[in-house]
Amino acid sequence: MTSLLNTLACSVCMGVGEQHRDSVAAGYAMLVMLVIIIPMLTAIIFFIARMAKRENAQLDPSLRD
Helix, strand or coil, rough: CHHHHHHHHHHHHCCCCHHHHHCHHHHHHHHHHHHHHHHHHHHHHHHHHHHHHHHHHHHHHHHHH
């Protein structure tokens, strides 16, 4: 016997009973997460690279390796 929480969680993402095979909610949820995560990671990488280039340009030449 499944608990109420497991039943509710499954029905939110995948539907219940025969709808289980036809539901695409989980796929859309993954797509939305990717649409949010990829630009966020790109922005973080961009700003880290930008800060590294600015630091390198402003660094005293005697302190460089």
